[in-house]
Amino acid sequence: MSDNTPGGFFAYFNWLLNPFHGLETTEVYDLIGTTALTEHRLYLNLGYWRDADTIDEASEALALLVAERGGMAAGDVVLDCGYGFGDQDILWATIMKPEKIIGLNITRSQVERARMHVADAGLGNMIDLREGSATAMPIADESIDLVVSLESAFHYRSREDFFREAYRVLRPGGRLVTADIVPTKHAGNPFRRMEQWISWSLVAGKFNIPQENYYLIPSYTSKLLSAGFVGIDIKSIRDDVYRPLHEYLSRDQTFVRKLPPVARMLAKSALSQSAERVYAGLDYILSYAEKPEKSG
Numbered sequence: 001m002s003d004n005t006p007g008g009f010f011a012y013f014n015w016l017l018n019p020f021h022g023l024e025t026t027e028v029y030d031l032i033g034t035t036a037l038t039e040h041r042l043y044l045n046l047g048y049w050r051d052a053d054t055i056d057e058a059s060e061a062l063a064l065l066v067a068e069r070g071g072m073a074a075g076d077v078v079l080d081c082g083y084g085f086g087d088q089d090i091l092w093a094t095i096m097k098p099e100k101i102i103g104l105n106i107t108r109s110q111v112e113r114a115r116m117h118v119a120d121a122g123l124g125n126m127i128d129l130r131e132g133s134a135t136a137m138p139i140a141d142e143s144i145d146l147v148v149s150l151e152s153a154f155h156y157r158s159r160e161d162f163f164r165e166a167y168r169v170l171r172p173g174g175r176l177v178t179a180d181i182v183p184t185k186h187a188g189n190p191f192r193r194m195e196q197w198i199s200w201s202l203v204a205g206k207f208n209i210p211q212e213n214y215y216l217i218p219s220y221t222s223k224l225l226s227a228g229f230v231g232i233d234i235k236s237i238r239d240d241v242y243r244p245l246h247e248y249l250s251r252d253q254t255f256v257r258k259l260p261p262v263a264r265m266l267a268k269s270a271l272s273q274s275a276e277r278v279y280a281g282l283d284y285i286l287s288y289a290e291k292p293e294k295s296g
């Protein structure tokens with residue numbers, strides 16, 4: 001829902017247009033509230049568009065891609081870091097039927113709403129949504145089969161701390177899967193490089209992505225290795241994320257119309273440009289890693 005009060009207008013104005021006014025991650029999500037991209041659910045991800053026609057389908061498809069990559073199945077105890085409003089957990093509990101899903105999220109307003117969704121779905125005995133950080137998990141050592149993080153790990157301070165914590169809580173042989181945003185490889189062409197810099201800086205600035213998380217896929221692999229993971233596989237899925245999302249938002253104005261005025265103006269300006277330019281600096285990855293069977 002867009003906040004059209006003067007207070008809401010200035011909060012958005014400050015966030016989006018005042019270069020001297022940064023917001024903490026939880027403040028960003030409190031401000032966005034339930035203005036999700038999706039129409040029927042409250043997903044906050046950009047979606048996986050290979051076989052999707054709408055943002056609701058694409059957001060669910062991305063959640064399913066992460067779960068399938070991690071082999072989520074009956075008997076698994078799953079830890080979901082950065083669960084937003086919990087729609088993904090309800091989807092996984094219904095389709096993959098793991099034994100249990102524990103969630104960690106630092107944004108209290110989302111935690112409260114997500115818990116209501118879970119209770120309404122009658123899944124309170126299967127899904128345990130907690131307020132807590134992916135970088136300091138209130139979770140026992142070696143108690144989890146699968147750690148997932150759906151479009152959230154770029155926020156963590158730092159992502160490396162999250163890798164270390166994920167390793168600690170996974171049982172030997174456990175799996176870690178992220179759908180995550182990293183920068184694109186620097187282009188040789190200086191104009192393209194400038195586009196990449198602007199694209200990354202705008203998103204990182206507005207969504208509070210720490211500088212320490214600014215690294216490419218090869219470094220992502222090295223940091224997973226340093227945390228102790230093996231069997232690492234990282235693929236860019238950016239062609240199935242940004243361009244189709246951009247095209248969808250250009251032809252279906254439902255999301256743009258629900259934005260407050262300042263955000264709507266910026267969204268229209270972005271949509272009038274090519275996807276290549278707007279997302280020049282942003283890669284989108286699906287990463288998989290395993291904790292060795294015998295640790296130590």
Ligand SMILES: C[S@@+](CC[C@H](N)C(=O)[O-])C[C@H]1O[C@@H](n2cnc3c(N)ncnc32)[C@H](O)[C@@H]1O
Binds near residue numbers: 150
């Ligand atoms: C882009 S949203 C994605 C939400 C959800 N996964 C989805 O796909 O709809 C990022 C989420 O990460 C959460 N988050 C950010 N930093 C976090 C941290 N350190 N620990 C746990 N959650 C965090 C935010 O509160 C938000 O729910």
